[in-house]
Amino acid sequence: MGLQMSVRGVNAWFGPVQALYDISIEIPANQVTAIIGPSGCGKSTFIRCLNRMHETIPGARVSGSVKIGNLDIYGDGTSPVQVRRRVGMVFQKPNPFPAMSIYDNVAAGLKLNGVRNRRILNEVVEHALHMAALWDEVKDQLTRRSGASLSGGQQQRLCIARALAVQPEVLLMDEPASALDPISTAKIEELIFELRSQYTIVIVTHNMQQAGRVADSTGFFLLGKLVEFDSTEKIFTTPSDKRTEDYITGRFG
Amino acid sequence: MHNNYLQKTFSWKRIIADRLATLGAISAALLVLAPLVAILVYLLIRGAGALNWAFLTHAPKPVGETGGGMGNAIVGSALILGISSLIGIPLGIGAGIYLSEYGHGRLSTLVRFIADVLNGVPSIVMGIAVYALVVVRQRHFSALAGGIALGIMMIPTITRATEEMLLMVPRSIREAALALGVAEWRSVIWVTLRTALPGVITGIMLAFARVAGETAPLLFTAFGNQFWTLRLNQPIAALPLQIYTYAISPFDEWHRQAWAGALVLIAIIMGTVLVVRLIAARGVMKGSA
């Protein structure tokens, strides 16, 4: 089951350049939260702060607190590796491991952390592929096909299965469908809608209709600041801030 | 018009120059190919004649007797190359991983430069150095010393290949591994290196092919041996060494065997190079995005 995430006063820098200014959000559990905004507004940077991926960039820095349930992921003594097992991520461009089969891709998170039991691995791989709605398409070729030989949409679902196999509580998705064709996009959106009963999902998207279709809550970012955060319905029908209104009516971005 | 007239005479000379240049280039190509063909053909003819099962399985007979072979030299080379691989491959890959994944400052520039320097050390000088460092301390020639010398020579090639292949693995793959909550060191080995593995293996095989034929570094490390031996701390025979000793000897029988040995050596090296080409032709990274 998913957990709530509490973000308080998060700032982020790329070297000397500040990218996020004092972000505070309560991300509700077991719901889909969308982050929208124009290019360069900091949405990708923001979700990368939620699984401590931002700091892997040389010179990058984060301050503030982010809590999953009771755990402050930036607390002293909290290892980023542990955090990333609880907060999974799916990237914009599908990135399955090219040197591994489909099976190995899905099992990668577990195998690389020392899980050796064949039976458990088989079960987890099958479950994860079911949840990613990919099982039927690949069940005969799990070990014979490489992860990179699938179509774009299938690759992305493979990446989702891979992320789910580690059993995170939160799933971050950085424009997961923007590199895909419309049919694959629709399938991914279906998936997100289904998954929210089990996970807390945060999805970054530049496509407002997509946010409208899948998200329960939406946050609007502009120039590194959180402008407004509310239920999706309210954001799209009666936004409080004029800047939000300008964005969703297409006046800029 | 006098313009046309000028153009006519000029173009005649220019066309001749062009034809001559083409002829020159083609001749160059032929002249370069000629010795290669000559060597390979000569090798095949002279070598095949002396190559037989006894040659591959026997040690040399005393001077003046016919028969015997280079079996001990082939085995000796295998042993020396085994030792050199144990030294060269881990150090080479390790340095390559450092340069690609962890080195971003002056130290890595220095290491890269020094690896290049190491590559340029003449092989005979390497022999002197290992002699001074190992043979003198041990007070005898040894297979180990030979292996060390060749192992060191393998390092620069492997390091460069490893670094280049690792750098070609896209950042997105590394991020995917990190985002799964995999420790960085595991990700480097099991994801990044694994993706780059075909290219790295190519580098290793090229380094291997190069040192397999080296004689000079072995002259005063392994030193050579007329008998079968597998001991690490005694002089040992090696194929290129044996070929050299036989070639400069005054005995016809030994000359014959030198050709056979050369054929075996070339077969091993060419075989390795061909396998490398095949791997490269299949694509360095299987189905990379």
Next chain:
Amino acid sequence: MSSILDRAKLFRPRTDSSRLFQAKAAPVVSFPKVRVTGAASSVADRVFRYAMVVCALSVLAIVALILVELVVESRLSLHAFGWKFFGSQVWDPVTGDFGALPFIYGTLVSSLVALVLAVPLAVGLAIYLTEMCPAWLRSPLAFTTDLLAAIPSVIYGLWAIFMLVPLLRRHIEPWLAASLGWTGLFEGAPYGVGMLAAGIILAIMVIPIISSITREVLIAVPRHQREAALALGATRWEMIRVGVLRNARAGIVGGIILGLGRALGETMAVTMVIGNRPEIARSLFAPGYTMASVIANEFTEATGDLYLSALVEIGLVLLILTLVVNALARVLVWSVTRGTPVSSHAQ
């Protein structure tokens, strides 16, 4: 606010009836319990990183050790002879008087002969391959010249002894003496072995390197340079001369110097055909001796510490010479191709 309401029409709350695809139900499954232990991974990370640093540092240590050992072992000779070492032609193990001049001479001359022979051929081959060769022939031909680079030195030497030397002795050298003897370069008895033989076999060994780098450098010349020359009405050769070679000059010179570096350090093939006589002579027919050869021949026989030390000092000189030459070559090649060439050519 009407525009917002219009916009709101695009927002459709998700219901079952609005689903486009019946995704094969992502069933609510429960995963098997998996205990994943994250052993103190930051410690493991640091250990691994240190291990990699150690590997990298070992490269530095090895080179340092090589230099140190060479210097230390040549101390005896350095003290005994000082700078005279480089001017003296005497090489007498019996009296313990050693001088490096014949070997320096032999190395330089044999390498020079090699370059004189190799450069036109290698550059010509490279030009043929990149500018003139039909496409179907390019790959096989390039592969074949790379094969030349893979042949070990001792096999070149073997072939040289039994095919090249007799050829020189019986046919080529007499012909050279007859037609070009007046130059003074081709006089004396045609032994077959000697400086000329060494130069020729070195040339063959060095051609693949020079050719390979020249090829890379020629390919790196941008297409528009060639097109510019052709557009002015140049013949193909003129286009090559003006549009390509001129631009690639520095790189080609770099490749030549790299070939020189290889020739300087080459040991086995040269030792087998140079005649091994520590004398300086004008004629190319005369036997000679190179730095690498004297070490190869006499190192294990050296009696006495001074003898050994003199040989090591020669090795030190050879090392420094080769390193300087190689560094110079790298700089030149880099300046044209903007980055160390990715190549498999043997060094």
